[in-house]
Amino acid sequence: MNAVEIRELSKNFGSKQAVSGLNMTVPMGAVYGFIGENGSGKSTTEKMICGLIPKSGGSVKLYGKDHTDADVRAKVGVLIEAPGCFPNLTVWDNMMLQAANLNIKNAEQEVVKVLKTVRMEGAAGNKYKNCSLGMKQRVGIAMALLGDPVLLVLDEPLNGLDADGMRIMREVFTDIVKDGKRSIIVSSHLLGELQKVATHYGIIRHGQMIVEMTAEELDASCRTYIALQTKDMSKTKAILGYKYSRVEEDEAGYLRVYDMTMPEDVVAYLYQNGIAVTEVMTDKIGLEEYYIDLMKGGK
Amino acid sequence: MTHELKFKSPSFSERLKGMLGVDFYRLFHTPMFYIFLVIAAIIPALVSMPSQDGTTAALYSNVWQIIAASKPLYVIESIADYANMNMVFIFGGIMVSVFIGHDYKSGYVKQLFTTHAKKQDYMMSKSIVCAFAMACMCVTYLIGGTASGMLAGYSLEVNAGSLILAILGKMVMSLGWASLYTFLNVIFRRYFGVSIGSSFFFGTGILIIGVAAIVENLALPTSFLNIFLYGSSVNACLTSSFGTLISCIAVSAVWAVIYNVAGSIILSKSDVY
Numbered sequence: 054m055n056a057v058e059i060r061e062l063s064k065n066f067g068s069k070q071a072v073s074g075l076n077m078t079v080p081m082g083a084v085y086g087f088i089g090e091n092g093s094g095k096s097t098t099e100k101m102i103c104g105l106i107p108k109s110g111g112s113v114k115l116y117g118k119d120h121t122d123a124d125v126r127a128k129v130g131v132l133i134e135a136p137g138c139f140p141n142l143t144v145w146d147n148m149m150l151q152a153a154n155l156n157i158k159n160a161e162q163e164v165v166k167v168l169k170t171v172r173m174e175g176a177a178g179n180k181y182k183n184c185s186l187g188m189k190q191r192v193g194i195a196m197a198l199l200g201d202p203v204l205l206v207l208d209e210p211l212n213g214l215d216a217d218g219m220r221i222m223r224e225v226f227t228d229i230v231k232d233g234k235r236s237i238i239v240s241s242h243l244l245g246e247l248q249k250v251a252t253h254y255g256i257i258r259h260g261q262m263i264v265e266m267t268a269e270e271l272d273a274s275c276r277t278y279i280a281l282q283t284k285d286m287s288k289t290k291a292i293l294g295y296k297y298s299r300v301e302e303d304e305a306g307y308l309r310v311y312d313m314t315m316p317e318d319v320v321a322y323l324y325q326n327g328i329a330v331t332e333v334m335t336d337k338i339g340l341e342e343y344y345i346d347l348m349k350g351g352k
Numbered sequence: 353m354t355h356e357l358k359f360k361s362p363s364f365s366e367r368l369k370g371m372l373g374v375d376f377y378r379l380f381h382t383p384m385f386y387i388f389l390v391i392a393a394i395i396p397a398l399v400s401m402p403s404q405d406g407t408t409a410a411l412y413s414n415v416w417q418i419i420a421a422s423k424p425l426y427v428i429e430s431i432a433d434y435a436n437m438n439m440v441f442i443f444g445g446i447m448v449s450v451f452i453g454h455d456y457k458s459g460y461v462k463q464l465f466t467t468h469a470k471k472q473d474y475m476m477s478k479s480i481v482c483a484f485a486m487a488c489m490c491v492t493y494l495i496g497g498t499a500s501g502m503l504a505g506y507s508l509e510v511n512a513g514s515l516i517l518a519i520l521g522k523m524v525m526s527l528g529w530a531s532l533y534t535f536l537n538v539i540f541r542r543y544f545g546v547s548i549g550s551s552f553f554f555g556t557g558i559l560i561i562g563v564a565a566i567v568e569n570l571a572l573p574t575s576f577l578n579i580f581l582y583g584s585s586v587n588a589c590l591t592s593s594f595g596t597l598i599s600c601i602a603v604s605a606v607w608a609v610i611y612n613v614a615g616s617i618i619l620s621k622s623d624v625y
Contacts, residue, residue, distance in 0.1 A: 081357075100623075103462075103465075103466040104465060104466060105462060105466065106624070106625070107620070107621060107623070116357055121469050122359075123361055123367065123468070123469040123470055124360060125359050126469040127359075127362055127467050127468075127469075129466055131463070133462055135459060136459070137460040138459070138460065139454060139458045142381060146377075146381055149377065150378060150460070151463055153377050154370050154371065154373065154464060155467060156370040156373070196463065200467070234357050
């Protein structure tokens with residue numbers, strides 16, 4: 054049984070089709086990185102999963118049950134777009150509200166527990182409106198964690214978090230799914246961060262799932278490349294361009310050769326052309342580059 | 353490692369308890385509720401206290417007319433026919449709009465509708481909590497009205513039984529009114545100003561007053577207007593009988609069911625956030 058199983062899901066807003074025939078499978082115990090451009094249909098899909106908007110067609114099953122079933126929906130935690138909190142209430146009052154909503158026994162203990170998890174216990178007395186963006190995100194995640202949810206749907210939960218906040222979130226995500234039953238759907242544009250925690254990926258474009266894969270499959274799909282530096286990078290690029298089909302300069306100032314070749318062959322070729330290589334290494338492209346490649350139309 | 357997960361379907365009472373817990377918590381933890389209680393207490397003082405030239409003093413002859421009209425008056429001839437505890441339902445409408453509007457404005461509604469798959473939970477909880485708030489406003493209105501009427505020196509003479517039945521009748525009507533306002537706020541949930549405006553418009557009873565004027569001109573009986581919220585609220589007056597209270601309970605309950613069902617259908621077929 055999968056945590057989420059979506060088949061031929063569609064959603065129309067008037068004449069505009071936001072999601073079209075989307076299929077998606079989130080296994081139990083997965084941290085599912087849900088990736089796509091702005092307006093690709095991520096949030097709409099997440100809202101349909103959570104029952105915030107009705108679907109136009111298709112089916113959504115959560116743990117084998119229809120997503121409209123009250124029992125399974127009571128165990129879904131969400132953070133969509135921004136935390137749903139009352140600005141004039143304190144963090145504590147907002148958390149207690151959610152505890153009341155979920156009928157949690159020992160509400161105070163539970164609230165203290167989740168606030169500690171996201172390191173917000175010291176700010177419980179702050180009015181929500183006075184919290185920083187990062188603190189608000191933490192409160193939103195704490196609210197989603199209340200009630201021991203089996204499925205977390207988190208839309209851009211890493212926005213506004215500092216380095217420590219992101220590390221905490223990685224720990225929280227890993228901890229949640231470690232029993233192999235609970236699952237998390239995380240959409241984020243911070244692909245580097247997402248790659249550190251995601252076990253599965255789904256990439257959506259124009260309302261359709263274009264690829265679903267595990268982290269291992271992504272790793273296998275990611276091309277290797279040779280990165281090198283010389284004293285004259287522009288001349289090096291020109292010379293490499295005569296022999297190799299794809300040579301690009303990266304943000305760190307390295308020249309990357311994506312062709313299937315050996316580093317020593319590249320170094321030898323440059324040496325023959327009077328260029329001394331000062332540094333050379335091989336590496337794999339990450340999720341971000343894989344995604345950009347995919348969006349451009351190639352792999 | 354096991355892959356078995358068991359889900360317990362929350363019962364109707366558990367679901368409602370959760371939603372009511374949220375709404376009562378919010379009601380008691382925000383200043384809005386207390387502000388409206390004070391407003392409800394001040395309104396009767398404002399309408400009943402004699403002005404310096406004594407013109408307002410002529411509006412009432414009895415303290416309890418500030419609470420309820422002497423007889424069912426669907427068509428208003430003077431402000432005194434209108435300015436009684438029914439005004440709680442006008443201000444109560446604004447309170448409901450603010451209360452529900454904040455659900456959407458803050459985004460908290462996401463939490464409610466994610467964990468509560470049944471939309472009727474939302475409608476019922478809002479209707480009950482807002483009815484409770486309006487009933488509390490009726491009480492503060494009663495206190496404010498009695499105090500200001502006594503300070504103004506009006507007569508206290510009244511049929512106590514009818515007065516109690518009228519007050520209870522109006523308090524019972526809170527449920528129907530709260531359900532109407534919840535329904536209006538669900539329809540206009542994306543337009544806060546329209547929500548408040550529509551609540552105010554329906555709360556004034558202008559529609560029924562207009563119908564009553566036509567009916568009276570045609571010399572037809574007006575008692576059928578009691579099937580409407582405003583009509584039944586007006587019917588709870590200082591000549592109320594036990595039957596009046598029963599009628600108020602029935603009308604309030606029937607309209608509450610109608611508005612709750614209609615609101616639930618709208619919510620289940622539209623984007624709630």
